[in-house]
Amino acid sequence: MTTTHPAWPDAFAERYRAGGHWSGRTFGDLLRTWAAERPTTTALVDGDRRWTYAGLDADVDRLTRGLRQLGLRQGDRVVVQLPNRAEFVLLWFALQRLGAVPVHAMPGHRRTEIGHLLHVSGASACVIPDRHARFDHREMLLELLAGQSEGGPLRHVIVVGDPGHHRQFTGFDELLDETRGGLAHGILPDRQESGPASGDLALLLHSGGTTGLPKLIPRTHDDYAYNARAAAEICGLGDDSVYLAVLPIAFNFTLACPGVLGTLTAGGTVVVSPDPSPQTAFALIEREGVTITSLTPPLVPHWMNEAASGDADLSSLKVLQVGGARLPDDVARALGPALGVTVQQVFGMAEGLINLTRLDDSEALICTT
Known part of the structure; x- marks a missing residue:
């Protein structure tokens, strides 16, 4: 599947690549290069949890395979509403490696904003914490799922923490568990035959505007x-x-x-x-x-x-x-x-x-x- 978005004019893209400003690399590829260059250097710290560059790259690979087994594919939009946790970084790079597009939401967004972002992006998945700042994000997503017409685009809710028992909720840690399902039998390849290109849509940023519902800004890997x-x-x-x-x-x-x-x-x-x-x-x-x-x-x-x-x-x-x-x-x-x-x-x-x-x-x- 090829993502569609307003492309950079060819003349600009050629100029930026010729000038060395654009590397022609995707974020998934960049992380793999960084891990090869500095495997034992600490890349990420969250409380008592620490990742080296090699460890981060390996966990991103595992998460990419878990997302693919869940059913996400290149070009899928995924609304990401997570507070500051290492899981945000792991997920973001896994989506890049898969070729799916993170749609950025702020931790303080609630039903109006999240529902709007799901609608305008056509997201097939949403990633939330179980609870944050005394707010149960799972209840919000249950309401949004209930309000979606039958066969609507939102198919998966990934929960960092306790996913509960709803059939469309998947625990984040389950996606990292390679003993489950097809992952245990090695039936999923590490990479798709054709992944994203550097000129493809990498993410949809939340706008910095202060009025109305949030707008989404497309940015490419390059x-x-x-x-x-x-x-x-x-x-x-x-x-x-x-x-x-x-x-x-x-x-x-x-x-x-x-x-x-x-x-x-x-x-x-x-x-x-x-x-x-x-x-x-x-x-x-x-x-x-x-x-x-x-x-x-x-x-x-x-x-x-x-x-x-x-x-x-x-x-x-x-x-x-x-x-x-x-x-x-x-x-x-x-x-x-x-x-x-x-x-x-x-x-x-x-x-x-x-x-x-x-x-x-x-x-x-x-x-x-």
Whole structure:
């Protein structure tokens, strides 16, 4: 099956490939290359769980086979509504390797938004937590399934945690279990005969707009991989970089500006924070030696207050990105000294435009733009 989406004009695609901006690689292939280059390096940390690059690649392979056995195929849309957990990263790369398209939803979305995303994307699957922030996502999906006409497109609900007993609910861990069904007998190949191409649709990002129902922004493997790589270069990321994912990973800022994908591209380590509170984040910064993270302006005063009153060792943290809204100049000036970091202001949008102050820009430029 070939995904359909508005293609990049040939002249632009040829120019970007000739200039070396687009690598012609899919995210599934990129992960395999990273795993071969740095198999024992820590790629992902979530609480007490840790993955090397090789371990991440192996689990993504297992999950890809599980998704294929479930019935997902190249081109299928999959609404992904997960909080910050390692499962988001595993699932995202497995969908890329399969050629299915993740449709990003925010953790706080509820029935109206999720129902809208399922409808406009024609998703055949949805991935949710069992419960998060005192909300039972399974009950929401049961209501949405009940409201779907017979034979509707949504066929599968994958649950991270307890899936319950509904026939259309599958536990995430079941998809990683190679002792079940066809996986145990080796009847499913590691890869499809024809997988996605680098110019294919890779994901549908949730829009950054503030009005109405969420819109979906198409991004290809080529252009989104460049987004992450270029941002990583501007931020000076390398194999000693440790990125803390504080904001939702489904957010473009957290995923690829440079975020999770930029850090993995550079050979660094991604640490997942289950919530954005400074108490949680500061403990992770100290424990994991975090070097860079990203916030929105409303979180900044809370982090500054905690830094002033707490005793966490934040000496490893070098860069603090702030984006998503305008940071007041006086707060920007106070932030660097308060946390002992270089502040980087970021303005971008899901459609692709991204602007970042450079780390060696003047204080005046960093604090006022």
